[in-house]
Amino acid sequence: MQWETVIGLEIHAQLSTQSKIFSGSATTFGAEPNTQASLVDLAMPGTLPVLNQEAVRMAVKFGLAIEAEIGRTNVFARKNYFYPDLPKGYQTSQMDHPVVGKGHLDISLEDGTIKRVGITRAHLEEDAGKSLHEDFHGMSGIDLNRAGTPLLEIVSEPDMRSAKEAVAYVKAIHALVRYLGICDGNMAEGSLRCDCNVSVRPKGQEAFGTRAEIKNVNSFRFIEKAINHEIQRQIDLIEDGGKVVQETRLYDPSKDETRSMRGKEEANDYRYFPCPDLLPVRLEEDFLDAVRQSLPELPTQKRDRFQSQFGLSVYDASVLSASREMAEYFEQVQQACGDAKLAANWVMGELSSLLNKDGLEIEQSLVSAEQLGGLILRIKDNTISGKIAKTVFEALAAGKGATADEVIEKEGLKQVTDSGAIESMLDEVLAANAAQVEQYRASDEAKRAKMFGFFVGQAMKASKGKANPGQVNELLKQKLEG
Amino acid sequence: MSMHNLTLSDIARALAEKTFSAEELTRSLLGRIQQLDPQLNSFITVTEAQALAQAKAADARRAAGETGALLGAPIAHKDLFCTQGVRTSCASKMLDNFIAPYNATVVEKLAAVGCVSLGKLNMDEFAMGSANESSHYGPVKNPWDLTRVPGGSSGGSAAAIAARLIPAATGSDTGGSIRQPAALTNLTGLKPTYGRVSRWGMIAYASSLDQGGPLARTAEDCALLLGSMAGFDPKDSTSVDQPVDDYLASLNQPLSGLRVGLPKEYFGAGLDSRIGAAILAVVEELKKLGATVKDISLPNLQHAIPAYYVIAPAEASSNLSRFDGVRYGHRCDSPVNLEDLYKRSRAEGFGAEVKRRIMVGTYALSAGYYDAYYIKAQKIRRLIKNDFVSAFNEVDVILGPTTPNPAWKLGEKSSDPVAAYLEDIYTITANLAGIPGLSMPAGFVDGLPVGVQLLAPYFQEGRLLNVAHQYQQVTDWHTQAPSGF
Numbered sequence: 001m002q003w004e005t006v007i008g009l010e011i012h013a014q015l016s017t018q019s020k021i022f023s024g025s026a027t028t029f030g031a032e033p034n035t036q037a038s039l040v041d042l043a044m045p046g047t048l049p050v051l052n053q054e055a056v057r058m059a060v061k062f063g064l065a066i067e068a069e070i071g072r073t074n075v076f077a078r079k080n081y082f083y084p085d086l087p088k089g090y091q092t093s094q095m096d097h098p099v100v101g102k103g104h105l106d107i108s109l110e111d112g113t114i115k116r117v118g119i120t121r122a123h124l125e126e127d128a129g130k131s132l133h134e135d136f137h138g139m140s141g142i143d144l145n146r147a148g149t150p151l152l153e154i155v156s157e158p159d160m161r162s163a164k165e166a167v168a169y170v171k172a173i174h175a176l177v178r179y180l181g182i183c184d185g186n187m188a189e190g191s192l193r194c195d196c197n198v199s200v201r202p203k204g205q206e207a208f209g210t211r212a213e214i215k216n217v218n219s220f221r222f223i224e225k226a227i228n229h230e231i232q233r234q235i236d237l238i239e240d241g242g243k244v245v246q247e248t249r250l251y252d253p254s255k256d257e258t259r260s261m262r263g264k265e266e267a268n269d270y271r272y273f274p275c276p277d278l279l280p281v282r283l284e285e286d287f288l289d290a291v292r293q294s295l296p297e298l299p300t301q302k303r304d305r306f307q308s309q310f311g312l313s314v315y316d317a318s319v320l321s322a323s324r325e326m327a328e329y330f331e332q333v334q335q336a337c338g339d340a341k342l343a344a345n346w347v348m349g350e351l352s353s354l355l356n357k358d359g360l361e362i363e364q365s366l367v368s369a370e371q372l373g374g375l376i377l378r379i380k381d382n383t384i385s386g387k388i389a390k391t392v393f394e395a396l397a398a399g400k401g402a403t404a405d406e407v408i409e410k411e412g413l414k415q416v417t418d419s420g421a422i423e424s425m426l427d428e429v430l431a432a433n434a435a436q437v438e439q440y441r442a443s444d445e446a447k448r449a450k451m452f453g454f455f456v457g458q459a460m461k462a463s464k465g466k467a468n469p470g471q472v473n474e475l476l477k478q479k480l481e482g
Numbered sequence: 483m484s485m486h487n488l489t490l491s492d493i494a495r496a497l498a499e500k501t502f503s504a505e506e507l508t509r510s511l512l513g514r515i516q517q518l519d520p521q522l523n524s525f526i527t528v529t530e531a532q533a534l535a536q537a538k539a540a541d542a543r544r545a546a547g548e549t550g551a552l553l554g555a556p557i558a559h560k561d562l563f564c565t566q567g568v569r570t571s572c573a574s575k576m577l578d579n580f581i582a583p584y585n586a587t588v589v590e591k592l593a594a595v596g597c598v599s600l601g602k603l604n605m606d607e608f609a610m611g612s613a614n615e616s617s618h619y620g621p622v623k624n625p626w627d628l629t630r631v632p633g634g635s636s637g638g639s640a641a642a643i644a645a646r647l648i649p650a651a652t653g654s655d656t657g658g659s660i661r662q663p664a665a666l667t668n669l670t671g672l673k674p675t676y677g678r679v680s681r682w683g684m685i686a687y688a689s690s691l692d693q694g695g696p697l698a699r700t701a702e703d704c705a706l707l708l709g710s711m712a713g714f715d716p717k718d719s720t721s722v723d724q725p726v727d728d729y730l731a732s733l734n735q736p737l738s739g740l741r742v743g744l745p746k747e748y749f750g751a752g753l754d755s756r757i758g759a760a761i762l763a764v765v766e767e768l769k770k771l772g773a774t775v776k777d778i779s780l781p782n783l784q785h786a787i788p789a790y791y792v793i794a795p796a797e798a799s800s801n802l803s804r805f806d807g808v809r810y811g812h813r814c815d816s817p818v819n820l821e822d823l824y825k826r827s828r829a830e831g832f833g834a835e836v837k838r839r840i841m842v843g844t845y846a847l848s849a850g851y852y853d854a855y856y857i858k859a860q861k862i863r864r865l866i867k868n869d870f871v872s873a874f875n876e877v878d879v880i881l882g883p884t885t886p887n888p889a890w891k892l893g894e895k896s897s898d899p900v901a902a903y904l905e906d907i908y909t910i911t912a913n914l915a916g917i918p919g920l921s922m923p924a925g926f927v928d929g930l931p932v933g934v935q936l937l938a939p940y941f942q943e944g945r946l947l948n949v950a951h952q953y954q955q956v957t958d959w960h961t962q963a964p965s966g967f
């Protein structure tokens with residue numbers, strides 16, 4: 001049977017506010033346990049929450065960016081359950097009246113098509129603390145530094161049909177929150193976490209299958225692997241005559257499998273009700289206008305502009321607009337050299353391989369946008385060949401010069417375009433390979449074509465790559481035919 | 483007159499005139515507490531050393547030229563206001579070992595104007611009760627009859643003031659917990675408008691209903707205390723950013739033209755007819771002072787108790803979740819696992835009434851019942867509020883009994899919670915609507931005090947205090963003291 005996968009995602013983005021959502025404590029990552037926990041975070045008796053306006057502003061920014069309905073009156077609710085790292089015994093979240101309502105996000109798929117993914121809602125809530133089970137000899141430690149950190153939970157429609165689409169969506173959300181400056185997107189530190197709801201159904205069937213939720217997957221690679229694993233598990237189960245049960249599962253990257261965490265019957269009754277300590281949040285038109293004004297150019301707008309302004313392909317434009325840093329880098333290179341296509345090729349080619357090799361982000365690049373732009377200028381004006389340019393690029397990466405010009409000068413890589421110099425160099429090459437010249441001249445057209453490359457290679461080698469390849473070709477042809 | 487019979491305003495004059503010092507007064511009252519409180523059990527903690535230090539500091543401030551009316555005034559706090567470095571128990575075994583690491587805003591504000599706190603007052607456990615019988619530290623006795631309850635939940639506050647151990651105290655009122663004990667012990671007590679007094683540091687029972695306020699022997703003393711307790715607090719999102727009225731200045735307004743509303747529902751079945759008669763006598767007195775009287779209706783009164791006993795327990799069930807044995811408070815011995823830690827710590831730490839309300843509230847919020855209970859109760863709450871809004875189009879204050887019965891015998895209703903809940907019938911509507919309410923002495927039935935309740939529109943605490951003060955100028959119920967104290 002042919003199966004279709006249905007995936008919906010819940011993404012928790014940690015908002016990059018200075019202080020917590022309901023207290024004045026700092027939100028810095030990695031501080032000593034419980035040094036960022038105030039009376040409120042410890043849920044001392046008698047303490048009360050006060051909403052951080054910046055968290056609301058960031059949530060609204062996101063809502064406007066996905067063209068969502070904004071909850072003009074949004075309400076915080078308590079989600080009640082017991083856990084040692086949940087100090088109040090409830091999580092303050094939003095239920096019936098979230099700050100962000102229905103919206104959507106366009107994502108680019110690998111085949112170059114654009115897919116619109118529906119976003120059901122996004123709501124504000126507080127994070128819990130952390131339970132630490134090591135180093136306490138049969139006891140558990142509680143670190144409440146993270147308790148009260150603002151989260152935006154972004155809930156998608158079940159619109160994704162493959163693990164790859166799901167990853168593309170998460171990447172698009174990741175890019176968007178970083179564009180908006182509302183989340184640092186650091187998945188390793190848990191700033192962006194993902195719960196995946198996965199189900200399968202026979203192709204053509206309209207009703208959804210029973211879904212399983214995979215909790216807290218924290219990298220793009222694991223999201224893809226966890227979903228693919230889960231799809232296969234469900235298909236195998238059904239084809240063996242079994243039934244998928246609604247449950248929460250955990251992905252174990254070391255074993256590449258998901259396993260059951262708790263079933264539906266063990267699910268908590270969270271007893272949501274409006275938090276009486278917090279009044280409904282009313283958003284005035286002025287406030288929304290001010291947030292709207294502060295929106296930067298968004299990834300999709302940038303992608304469209306890269307196509308129309310620079311004539312880039314959808315694919316190139318998508319890759320280059322995928323992150324705010326990537327887009328900024330590309331535009332700086334483009335400005336420095338005035339050639340968008342060359343700039344795109346270099347950023348997506350040499351630069352990306354260099355970054356991948358060293359595992360660096362573009363903002364950590366060893367070659368700056370100005371350096372790369374300067375390098376491309378020298379290709380354009382024939383100072384160096386494309387091949388030498390790679391040498392110059394590597395030298396820049398290795399810190400062997402501040403600019404491409406300096407490297408070219410210091411290493412003597414300037415392209416030789418003086419015909420006289422090239423001719424005498426060619427004469428030496430041909431003299432050193434007299435036998436091959438004789439053979440060439442005795443050969444037919446097809447054989448000659450093959451041998452020609454050998455002479456070009458020898459000539460470039462003799463010039464240490466600096467001779468202008470076009471001139472070498474032309475003069476060599478004259479001399480051999482001559 | 484001996485020091486313990488003085489009101490706050492008498493004390494203010496005496497301290498200003500150097501009749502005695504704050505330290506002398508404090509020592510005298512501490513002695514009285516030591517001597518008499520064993521009969522009453524109104525204090526959970528007496529902070530003698532701290533009180534003397536505060537009194538000396540107040541004397542020093544006065545010597546340096548300060549003149550505040552509450553500078554050196556002795557009070558005590560209901561034991562749900564957090565007091566830094568002092569046990570704050572909520573009268574619960576759960577918090578018997580809890581030393582608060584910070585001060586409630588109310589505590590902070592009263593300390594700032596120079597009030598001397600003599601200690602922490604007994605109450606119903608977590609403010610849940612109308613008789614002060616649910617305290618982990620034992621019941622409080624009514625000074626008017628030691629076999630009877632003082633009312634609750636601010637029963638310790640009421641008994642201590644009625645017995646002249648202190649002139650005034652803080653209390654909190656979620657469904658009548660200031661007004662009802664004031665009525666049962668011959669005091670004046672005021673529940674302010676919701677949001678008028680900060681809830682920061684006041685351990686929550688039902689957050690949307692809880693409000694701190696003063697108890698004292700006179701309206702004037704309540705005005706004095708409220709003036710320093712009230713005010714916007716950025717730490718409490720439900721506190722209202724509005725200037726505090728000059729309550730003392732409003733006391734002396736004449737009552738001519740005052741429109742008093744008598745809701746017919748407050749005089750129906752269930753009301754002790756002798757209390758009804760006492761209330762009507764108050765009305766006659768107010769008429770003499772120039773008030774006009776109008777019969778009104780608050781038709782949704784009958785729904786108030788069911789609505790309250792859904793909303794308050796629902797909020798309480800969530801508010802009390804933090805008492806889990808993990809970070810502070812009672813923890814059971816050698817828990818075998820997390821569930822055992824939770825179950826035994828809470829089973830051991832909470833008393834029966836608290837457990838009952840947590841169960842009721844948990845049930846009311848659970849899936850499948852939420853709409854039928856919680857949402858419906860919120861709708862009733864809106865109807866009750868609307869009743870008041872339309873009534874206040876016609877009258878300036880609403881007047882009626884504070885309680886249907888005078889103080890009952892200790893233990894009489896402890897086996898029948900619903901009978902005890904019904905005692906709140908006249909007071910809980912003010913909490914559901916958020917309006918201010920005041921109870922003041924209105925006479926006696928069989929030697930037991932009767933309270934009359936006044937209700938006013940939002941933020942008109944000044945009006946309530948004005949009416950009460952004017953009434954107290956022409957009557958002397960409020961000056962009566964229980965024999966033996």
